[in-house]
Amino acid sequence: MSSETFGFEILKECNHTGARAGRFHTPHGWVDTPCFMPVGTQATVKTLTPEELAMVGAQIILSNTYHLYLRPGAETVRKLGGLHRFMHWSGPILTDSGGFQVFSLSKLCTVSEEGVLFRSHLDGSLHFLSPELVMAVQGDLGADIVMQFDQCVPYPCVREAAAEAAERTVRWAARSKAALPREDQALFPIVQGSVYRDLREENARQLIALDCPGYAIGGLSVGEPKSIMNEVIEWVVPLLPQLKPRYLMGVGSPDSLFEGVARGMDMFDCVLPTRIARNGTVWTSAGKLVVRNAEYAEDPLPLDPLCRCYTCRHYSRAYLRHLIKAGEVLGIRLTTLHNLHFVLRLMQNMRAALLAGRFPEYLDRARETLCPLFNREQADEQPEASGI
Amino acid sequence: MSSETFGFEILKECNHTGARAGRFHTPHGWVDTPCFMPVGTQATVKTLTPEELAMVGAQIILSNTYHLYLRPGAETVRKLGGLHRFMHWSGPILTDSGGFQVFSLSKLCTVSEEGVLFRSHLDGSLHFLSPELVMAVQGDLGADIVMQFDQCVPYPCVREAAAEAAERTVRWAARSKAALPREDQALFPIVQGSVYRDLREENARQLIALDCPGYAIGGLSVGEPKSIMNEVIEWVVPLLPQLKPRYLMGVGSPDSLFEGVARGMDMFDCVLPTRIARNGTVWTSAGKLVVRNAEYAEDPLPLDPLCRCYTCRHYSRAYLRHLIKAGEVLGIRLTTLHNLHFVLRLMQNMRAALLAGRFPEYLDRARETLCPLFNREQADEQPEASGI
Numbered sequence: 001m002s003s004e005t006f007g008f009e010i011l012k013e014c015n016h017t018g019a020r021a022g023r024f025h026t027p028h029g030w031v032d033t034p035c036f037m038p039v040g041t042q043a044t045v046k047t048l049t050p051e052e053l054a055m056v057g058a059q060i061i062l063s064n065t066y067h068l069y070l071r072p073g074a075e076t077v078r079k080l081g082g083l084h085r086f087m088h089w090s091g092p093i094l095t096d097s098g099g100f101q102v103f104s105l106s107k108l109c110t111v112s113e114e115g116v117l118f119r120s121h122l123d124g125s126l127h128f129l130s131p132e133l134v135m136a137v138q139g140d141l142g143a144d145i146v147m148q149f150d151q152c153v154p155y156p157c158v159r160e161a162a163a164e165a166a167e168r169t170v171r172w173a174a175r176s177k178a179a180l181p182r183e184d185q186a187l188f189p190i191v192q193g194s195v196y197r198d199l200r201e202e203n204a205r206q207l208i209a210l211d212c213p214g215y216a217i218g219g220l221s222v223g224e225p226k227s228i229m230n231e232v233i234e235w236v237v238p239l240l241p242q243l244k245p246r247y248l249m250g251v252g253s254p255d256s257l258f259e260g261v262a263r264g265m266d267m268f269d270c271v272l273p274t275r276i277a278r279n280g281t282v283w284t285s286a287g288k289l290v291v292r293n294a295e296y297a298e299d300p301l302p303l304d305p306l307c308r309c310y311t312c313r314h315y316s317r318a319y320l321r322h323l324i325k326a327g328e329v330l331g332i333r334l335t336t337l338h339n340l341h342f343v344l345r346l347m348q349n350m351r352a353a354l355l356a357g358r359f360p361e362y363l364d365r366a367r368e369t370l371c372p373l374f375n376r377e378q379a380d381e382q383p384e385a386s387g388i
Numbered sequence: 389m390s391s392e393t394f395g396f397e398i399l400k401e402c403n404h405t406g407a408r409a410g411r412f413h414t415p416h417g418w419v420d421t422p423c424f425m426p427v428g429t430q431a432t433v434k435t436l437t438p439e440e441l442a443m444v445g446a447q448i449i450l451s452n453t454y455h456l457y458l459r460p461g462a463e464t465v466r467k468l469g470g471l472h473r474f475m476h477w478s479g480p481i482l483t484d485s486g487g488f489q490v491f492s493l494s495k496l497c498t499v500s501e502e503g504v505l506f507r508s509h510l511d512g513s514l515h516f517l518s519p520e521l522v523m524a525v526q527g528d529l530g531a532d533i534v535m536q537f538d539q540c541v542p543y544p545c546v547r548e549a550a551a552e553a554a555e556r557t558v559r560w561a562a563r564s565k566a567a568l569p570r571e572d573q574a575l576f577p578i579v580q581g582s583v584y585r586d587l588r589e590e591n592a593r594q595l596i597a598l599d600c601p602g603y604a605i606g607g608l609s610v611g612e613p614k615s616i617m618n619e620v621i622e623w624v625v626p627l628l629p630q631l632k633p634r635y636l637m638g639v640g641s642p643d644s645l646f647e648g649v650a651r652g653m654d655m656f657d658c659v660l661p662t663r664i665a666r667n668g669t670v671w672t673s674a675g676k677l678v679v680r681n682a683e684y685a686e687d688p689l690p691l692d693p694l695c696r697c698y699t700c701r702h703y704s705r706a707y708l709r710h711l712i713k714a715g716e717v718l719g720i721r722l723t724t725l726h727n728l729h730f731v732l733r734l735m736q737n738m739r740a741a742l743l744a745g746r747f748p749e750y751l752d753r754a755r756e757t758l759c760p761l762f763n764r765e766q767a768d769e770q771p772e773a774s775g776i
Contacts (some may be wrong), residue, residue: 071710319431
């Protein structure tokens with residue numbers, strides 16, 4: 001398959017910010033950017049069907065190599081026709097490399113130049129993953145976009161450790177590219193380097209030499225102040241190829257999405273909207289609403305009176321609170337659906353503003369009204385292990 | 389509202405069995421009989437939306453007065469527009485009386501002629517329910533069909549206790565009728581009497597004197613052999629009004645549905661198909677299938693290759709097993725959907741056979757092929773407390 005398969009069209013660039021509206025082509029259809037990718041950790045976006053994901057506007061979803069490698073196993077997925085067929089999602093899929101999970105979820109044993117020895121968080125069994133093995137696993141899964149195996153460091157991280165991990169990530173990117181098993185998969189390298197400008201810049205320069213169809217910024221949203229996250233993006237973006245999609249990993253709070261898009265990022269993913277939904281918290285045009293709270297016990301209003309999602313068209317806060325308090329699955333289905341609708345609609349609105357040439361005004365208004373409702377000082381999302 | 393509101397048309401009677409096909413009219417639309425009512429214990433048929441219930445062919449659902457009385461409270465449901473609006477189900481609803489739950493789930497305190505003092509299974513709080521209070525609660529909930537508060541006895545039960553409970557149930561039926569708060573609700577009395585023929589017959593005779601729009605047989609499917617259950621039905625049915633619907637409470641295994649319909653019962657409910665689905669067991673045209681078993685780990689077939697439900701059209705046994713093993717909600721959504729499709733389709737097929745005048749042959753074939761796959765000696769379903 002030619003590189004045309006993964007062509008990226010830029011349809012409109014903002015004159016006052018780094019934002020752009022584009023379209024990224026994959027073997028399973030295109031993705032309108034900027035885009036948010038709902039996270040389907042275990043080959044399912046928790047509680048929802050693929051039809052429901054499409055209904056709320058998802059064009060691409062993310063699934064986790066680490067989780068699928070452990071259960072049900074990549075070979076099993078391959079035998080069953082690959083991830084698309086396995087989970088009945090016919091649109092584009094991105095699989096992460098498992099790097100983040102190996103370094104955060106599993107009991108880590110040894111990191112060497114060759115790869116990582118770790119114990120499964122499920123049963124303690126011993127596993128070894130290398131850049132080549134991760135490429136083979138992702139080849140079995142068959143996602144459209146595959147991420148390189150990277151070495152993630154926590155925040156804060158001393159410079160020496162950050163440098164070592166960043167340099168290793170570059171070497172692993174080259175090995176990943178050499179090992180890419182299929183031509184119908186786009187490999188995205190991941191820029192690391194923690195919060196050190198020279199490390200980030202050097203990392204980006206070396207990775208772009210690999211000439212991949214897209215690039216990601218990793219190692220952010222791991223507990224650092226949001227101002228630092230935005231600064232890192234500002235250092236890296238100018239070095240990334242203008243004509244290729246840029247993916248900000250693990251970012252998804254509404255305010256961070258605006259700031260990421262404004263700085264030229266095209267793709268985002270985050271467990272936040274789906275995870276908080278399962279705790280009974282939803283995002284609305286008036287900010288966060290903890291629908292499980294007692295104050296909503298007799299509230300006949302929908303979660304967000306301005307929202308047109310399925311949940312808001314048919315159910316009251318009182319009913320949703322009842323379901324969640326009673327441990328009923330339908331409750332977290334409905335809050336999950338609402339939150340994904342909310343965040344996907346936000347991306348659609350940003351894109352529409354970009355295409356209409358009025359993104360700066362839209363961003364200004366969002367920074368004044370919507371973003372402060374969601375802003376927290378830290379970007380500190382953690383990966384999810386499993387279950388609900 | 390006139391009694392026409394709850395008119396029951398008999399469209400076809402079987403010449404060789406007691407079975408009949410009918411249509412029962414309610415303020416929220418009609419119900420084609422024989423029918424199976426999915427159980428929505430806490431104002432939700434676990435894991436599913438109302439649209440999905442309609443998709444699998446549900447025309448009427450059952451909800452539990454005991455559970456809704458305790459949480460969120462009947463007055464809350466009334467303030468929010470009643471159960472139909474609260475849970476976004478616009479079709480007919482039947483609420484049970486809570487009798488079964490009070491005697492099986494709660495910590496019982498005292499039964500008196502006036503009513504029952506009991507402790508909530510949720511928080512141990514003390515509550516009192518009488519026939520009149522139960523009618524008021526069901527008035528607040530606003531179901532189309534409401535059940536009388538009855539005194540249930542376990543199986544086995546000595547004759548003296550069964551007689552006392554049955555006689556009290558008759559007195560409570562009369563009090564329920566006198567207390568019925570709304571004209572748009574149909575009250576169904578419940579025939580009790582355990583396994584004692586004279587008690588059952590006397591009970592039925594006394595209850596039909598109340599001239600209610602429908603009658604139920606209760607106290608079955610509580611652990612007695614299925615042969616005894618069928619015998620009790622045979623004693624009672626000839627005494628019930630021919631032109632009113634007959635509801636067999638708590639019965640829903642495929643073989644029991646056939647035997648109930650063959651003996652002239654029109655309505656059924658049971659937690660079985662939805663509960664076993666949440667444990668990873670499904671009903672298929674080849675019998676029970678425990679999809680969580682390891683043997684299905686790489687099985688690309690649908691649950692039932694002969695089934696046309698959403699689950700069977702799109703998902704493999706291997707994927708469903710993966711979801712259930714991984715604790716993913718989508719797994720139990722999909723098995724629940726399948727099981728309800730299976731049992732509702734069974735009822736539709738029985739009705740079609742009745743209307744076409746070929747029910748005896750259909751029954752014979754089912755007794756030879758399908759029923760033995762599902763038959764167990766005992767009918768021993770228990771009520772569900774809450775959660776999944």
